[in-house]
Amino acid sequence: MAVQTARGVRGILAPAARLDRWLQVVLVVLVATCAVRYVDRHGVGATGVFVLLGAAVLALTYATRTLLPGRSWWPTAWVAGMVLIWAALTVVAPSFAWSAVPVAFAVLRVLPFGWATATTVLMTLVVAGSWWRIVAAPDPTLVAGPVGIALVTVIAYRTLERESLARQRLLDDLTEAQAELAEEQHRSGALAERTRLSREIHDSVGQGLSSINLLLQAAEQAWDRQPSTAREHVHTAAATARDGLDEVRRVVRDLAPADLAGDSSGTALPAALRAAAQAAPGLDVEVRVHGVPVPLRPEVAAALVRTTRGALANVREHADATRVAVTLTYHDDEVLLDIRDDGRGFPPGQTQSGPLRGRGLRGIRDRAEQLGGRADVESTVGEGTTVSVRFPLEAPR
Structure with a gap:
């Protein structure tokens, strides 16, 4: 001021x-x-x-x-x-x-x-x-002395004034920079929150609605010829809709699914992955678990489930694949999730700027990095795609 x-x-x-x-x-x-x-x-x-x-x-x-x-x-x-x-x-x-x-x-x-x-x-x-x-006699020091002292005094105070003004300008600049930093942090926080909601809605609610749509279409096609299969599809769609409603509420509140948040044995995550595989009609999805399941942080477990949903949605929409292997591996120091399909693959550079898979894969990477993990994508044209996500365990077992 x-x-x-x-x-x-x-x-x-x-x-x-x-x-x-x-x-x-x-x-x-x-x-x-x-x-x-x-x-x-x-x-x-x-x-x-x-x-x-x-x-x-x-x-x-x-x-x-x-x-x-x-x-x-x-x-x-x-x-x-x-x-x-x-x-x-x-x-x-x-x-x-x-x-x-x-x-x-x-x-x-x-x-x-x-x-x-x-x-x-x-x-x-x-x-x-x-x-x-x-x-009694003229003394030149009576002129030189006072004038010299006066000039030195004025110049000294002038120097002090300039230093004071420089410090004041520095303080003003610092205050202005702090205000700009606070405003930028506010904007960054708002942008990060919008990105989080967009990513979570895309990989949870969006994929759930897509699965419900496919299940109901399959039920309509099998309604007359295979009524039992149609009823099973409708039952799965209803369950997916209920889960999607809960997921909407929990995504907005930034909470993990209830079954994962209260898991103390580590068995809820494999079950959630199998449920995600069942909600992907048209694909032959095999879920494999290697190692001894251990409890994970709820947000990490939720990220693995949402990553699986997002990856399966990408496979169903873009890969033209028939089989998918979802592998969950528990190591001593990390947990690893691999989603491997036998689809047509794509050039690696397309994950950054291409119109097909870029958004879902970027969301998977961002989610993993925010929770201290890492996501990798390996793909070759004609040989399928593998999405790998790994998170460190809190302590070695």
Whole structure:
């Protein structure tokens, strides 16, 4: 947040809000001391009255700083009046040169850098000329010393001001970058959630509806000639519809299927894979399990089931295959799922940009990577396709 200053205040010390009160205290002390010293040494004559009045006006002038705050010209007029009163006092009584310090700081608070530098140099020349007038012999150090000190002081404060502005700009840039990062994270989160819903609906709800459609078509064809087969297809379609309804609710809530979420023996996953195979009419799907089933994380088990559904849907729609082997293998450190078909295959590059299988396979890869696994696709034209998904086990058995 940028530092706010009063209108008309443009000096390099303008942000120092508490400096006013200390300058006023120092100025009053110095002016009073110099006035007492002058009266003690020179008495109260016509000049003494002028000095006392001038000292009182100089002290009171600083107190009028807060008047007319809405006028942008007031700070400049105020500091110019202070400098003129101080210069008149210093010419008459050189001891008032000590009051140049708080007056110069007031100049640095109000005036821009160029005008502040010029005013400070003129003030040092007034100091040097006043002291030169009362010394026995001309002393060039009375000019070079104050002018040099004034320039060094102004330049030093100018450097500090620039460093402060640079730090403020850096903080502003950092704040702006943090705001942009938060906004980008929000957009990325929303995009990731949309991608997740799209992928899960494609591989669960979408494939379930496709299976129901195929089952009902098969039941319609066998309704007169094979009524028992038709009823079996209708029964399977109804069960698939019920599972699809539950799946819709659980996908929206990002939950695993209930039978997988509550599986403590590891047997629910093979059963779910067999159910997915039965819901793929028109394909001869064989489900094989190697190794000893162990419980998996619900989200990993759900990912394996949805991967199987998505892969079988791809085979049914695009591969022109007749047989599919679904193999679930439990290793000591990972679980591996292979879906192998005897279809026509496709060029490997088509999985990235081709219109056929790209979307489903990308979803399988994305789901596996988000859960810490890996998905691979091997395919050759005329020799079928193998989709492999592997997930590490939480601990070796």
